[in-house]
Amino acid sequence: MSVAKLPETISFTEDKLDKVAKSLGVTIPKKDANAYQILLSGLEDLAKVIEDEEDYLPYVDLERFPRENVHQPETNEYNAWAYKVTIKSQSAEDAKGLLAGKTMAIKDNVNIAGVPSLLGTDVIEKGSFVPKYDATIVSRVLAAGATIVGKGACENFSMSPSSFTNAYAFVSNPYADGYNAGGSSSGCAALVAAGIVDMAVGGDQGGSIRIPASYCGLVGLKPTYGLVPYTGIASLAFTVDHTGPMTRTVLDNALFLQAIAGADEYDPRQLGLPTPIPAYYDELVKFKDAPAQAAKSFKIGLILESFDMPGLDERVIAKVKEAAKAFETLGVDITVSEISIPMHAKAPAIWSIAARQGFSEHGLRGQNPVNFGVHDKEVPELLANWDQEMFDKLALKNPAATNTLLGGQYIRDSRPGLTSKALNLARKLKDTYNAVFDEYDVLITPCAPTPANYKSKLEDDIMTKMSKAVGTTINTMPFNISGHPAMSLPIALMAPVEDETLKLPIGMQLVGKSFDELKVFKAAFAWEQSIDWKSF
Known part of the structure; x- marks a missing residue:
């Protein structure tokens, strides 16, 4: 040099x-x-x-999108809010947009200029990171006419599929107090499920949209890698970063995606983005009077290996298979077949090794010196030098994250080259799924392996806390590293093992070919509109 x-x-x-x-x-x-x-x-x-030199950040039009009443609420519904704020476009044209009249929560790792980002952690001092610009997805929902009413609490550094790791509050499931709302988009899931907001922006590196959607009875979509810009969102690992919509219905989900998908000049994740982007809602709403027709003649494949993963509740296995077979009862020539994809069973290992070093160095230390785009310099400044106090705080609230920090260091120091090989195998995994999509329209797996479990306690030991999360993302993480679109669709209510008197949601995961969200929407819409999931 x-x-x-x-x-x-x-x-x-x-x-x-x-x-x-x-x-x-x-x-x-x-x-x-x-x-x-x-x-x-x-x-x-x-x-x-x-x-x-003055930093060079995206412009924020505060006259068009003024921020009002930024505060932390004194009473916090389901412990789901990180901050409250009201942001609504002052433009008459924006008021006619796709999301006009919709209220919106934004995950607390997403930049909103002038509103602190807590990132769910007390490792950094509260208020030490106040973004100076809006994430692209924030600008897009505001321009589409939505009203942002706050930031939903997220898990500690967004590194947990359980809603018990936030440094300031445990987020509760609206279906049962004290039960897991899922993570890491926990606050967003609770707020949408409770009807407090219409929609929410979630984030997903291993299942963080789909797991809380499954636990809270929502439609949660992880779009194809790069379809929705990730600019202005705290990254965990460049290879698996996704953001997307959380809603109560499939039609709202399609509407939301239509408003936010598409090219962004700042995000280098968007290689291969198709043009034009489909009008998801416009295409789906055509089937409103005959929803089953949306999936006419679809071939649906149940990935056998996904039902044989460790930790799956036998009741969930049976119910997801029953829900999948219900497609054949819709009378529109849908066929459902069991298919074997042996690589699917290896996908959790590929994801774990391919992303771990990125999570450790990028997500937990803020070090990202190699990609163009827009960067928040405050994050690496705050996280560059870990000390014992920071480690102990994180270990108390979220040992999954301290385990990630240690594991990433171990991979870097003792297994050089392993991350590179895992990323090569991620391409193989993607190609393996792609080959199946030559024949099938949509693939199905279980989403979360069980209904939501009861929360852990702060004084629990590390393994007790970790037991709540082990295996939770085993069927969701494969599609983060392969990049395929994947949705959790609510299909039933089921009792948790701790209390037979309760009924909590479970989800079925629908997976599509890259950039073919429309087929996922069509299949989900046909099922949702034909079957009452709460009594299925």
């Missing part, structure tokens, strides 16, 4: 040089120390040029 300039004075001290070398595990020979001090002093001069 070339050197841009040599310094006028040496500012890089010998102590600094020793510290840098020690962090790399090397020693600088005495005879070379002065040369490196000169060269690195030049780097410090260049760093000052960048520090002195």
Whole structure:
């Protein structure tokens, strides 16, 4: 690498040089120390040029989208709010948009200018990260006429499929107090399920839209990788970052996606994005009077391996298979077949290794020096240097995240090259699913392996806390690393193992070919409109 300039004075001290070398595990020979001090002093001069320059962030039109009444509520429904705010476009044209009249919650890892992002954690001080610009998805819902009424609480660093890791409050399931609302888009799920808001923006790296949707009886869609811009959202790992809609109905989900999907000049995740983007709602609403016709002649495949994963409740297995076979009763020539995809059973391992180092270095330390786009410099500044106090806080609330931090470090230090191989195998996994889509329109798996479980307690040991999450995302994570669109559709109410008197939702996962969300919507709409899931 070339050197841009040599310094006028040496500012890089010998102590600094020793510290840098020690962090790399090397020693600088005495005879070379002065040369490196000169060269690195030049780097410090260049760093000052960048520090002195004004940052270059997307523009926020505060006249068109004013922020009003930013606050943390004194009484918090289901512990689901991180912050309340009212944002509504002042444009008459926006008021005619696709989402006009809809109220919206935004996951608390999504930037809203002027509204603090807590990221669900107390590892960083409350109020230390206040975004200066709106995420692209925020700009789009506002331009489409929606009213944002707050930020839904998320799990600690968005690294939990359970709703008990937020540093400030455990989010409760609206169907049963004290039960898991799912994570990491926990607050959003509770707010939509309770009817407090119409829709919510969720985030999903391993199942964080679909698991809370399954637990709370929602339609939750993880779109195809890159279809919805991720600009302005706290990333966990570039390879698996997704954001998408959480709603109570399939038709609302399609409406929401139509408003937010499409190219964004800032997001490098959007390679291969098709044009034009389908008008999902417009196409789906054509079948409103005969919804079963939306899936006429569809071939649906049940992935056998997905029903043989560890930790699945036998009742969930039976109910998902029953729900899938119900497609054949709709009278529109739908066929449902069991198919084998052996790679599906290996997908959790591929996801775990391919994403772990990214989660550890990017999600938990904010280090992302290699991708273009828009970046929040506050995040890496706050997370660059972990200490024992930070680790202990995180371990108390969310040991899944501290395990990720340790695991990512282990992979980097002891298994160099393994992440690269896992990413190669992710391409193989994607190609394997793609080959099946040559014959089938939609694939089906269970979503969450059980109904929601009861919350853990803060004083529980690590393994007790972790037991609530082990295996939860085993059928959702494969489609984060393959990038295919995947939806949780509510299909039934079922008693949790702790209390036979309760009835909690369970979801069925529908998966489509990349950028073929329309077929997923059509299948889901046909089922939802033909069958009452609460009595199925």
